[in-house]
Amino acid sequence: MSTDINEIGSQKVKSVITGESTELRSFWQDQNVVIIFFRRWGCLLCRLWARELAEIAPVLQNNNIKLVGVGVEEVGSKEFVDKKFFDGDLYYVENLSTYQKLGFKKFNVVSIISSLFWKQSRDAIFKGQGMGLGGDLKGDWGQTGGALLVGKGGNLLHHFVQHGPGDHLPNLEILKHFGLENEYKPETMANQSRQDVQCTTEAS
Template sequence: MATVDLARLGKNTLKSAETGELVELQSLWQDQAVVLFFLRRFGCQVCRWMASEISKLEPDLRASGVSLVGVGPEEFGIKEFKEGGFFKGSIYVDEKKKCYKELGFKRYTALSVVPAALGKKIRDIASKAKADGIEGNFSGDLLQSGGMLIVAKGGEKVLLHFTQDTPGDHVPLEDVSKALGISAQVKAGQRPVCNDDVCTR
């Protein structure tokens, strides 16, 4: 996996979904460690489920002085995402997708995304999301992948760098806690056995 150049990456700007102001990425880890969750799309049902999963850690993160930040590759769908309350951290948009590129979050091709989207892992999460009342849509950029970056306070080092191979890949909550050296009291949601009528809604 490519090493992350935090000094270079930190110069990229993100747009705050709350205020609309542009901030340098490095400002997010200047005073505290940060968990950066990069979504594929704000409208993606699977991404919304993952956002609600990682949000279970938010109280433990906050208590440990760690901030939780969600980043999307475009503004499309952000209003619905915020109104749905899927994510408990602050939300930003990487309008130029520079962070996505530099972190190695690949883009699927129209051909490669279909088998990935119809795979069992995705169907399992989609049915779990549906059971949790989380719906999605197909609006926006369907081909972008995402991942996660956890950075120590002051940008000292990368604690975790995860890139999705398929749209259903995500970091288990215990791995997030372990990377930060905190103990969390949350239980990960169980992905149920799926049926065949769900995919990446």
């Protein structure tokens, strides 16, 4: 899908910590940014993605690339912060239209349940459970998310859309978009990335 970075930039989010409202464009006004749009704060798979990003958070920080996490609602965000799942700044959208404009679809009851049986989802669930990340049933179950990688001034580098709840943008791919692939050294990083398993079935 075509992404209008100016339209997306005008969308507002609120800080989980302060409640302060800000436009998304403020994140890329003066620096490069990685924005992860999580499905749900209590989602084990979202917590796993957040923890996996901890591998490259120091690389991003050392190269002046801001790391931002965004959710669809405030519900569950406090626990996400308190348990330190994410090494970046956390926000939630003021309006769900932000996710809609980014092409992040909603599952129905049948598709969300069936998607959890995809090999990709099962592998991620197994890893998340092994790490003791936990989870809860609070919030919007059906929403999908994704990511935006944006260069300073609003240069859209990559727009990633989830097709399933276990579908994450690999750390190496994130670094490649900023020319930092040589900085990816999984053998010395905190967590071992799960194998990225592509699934060709799209959930509705």
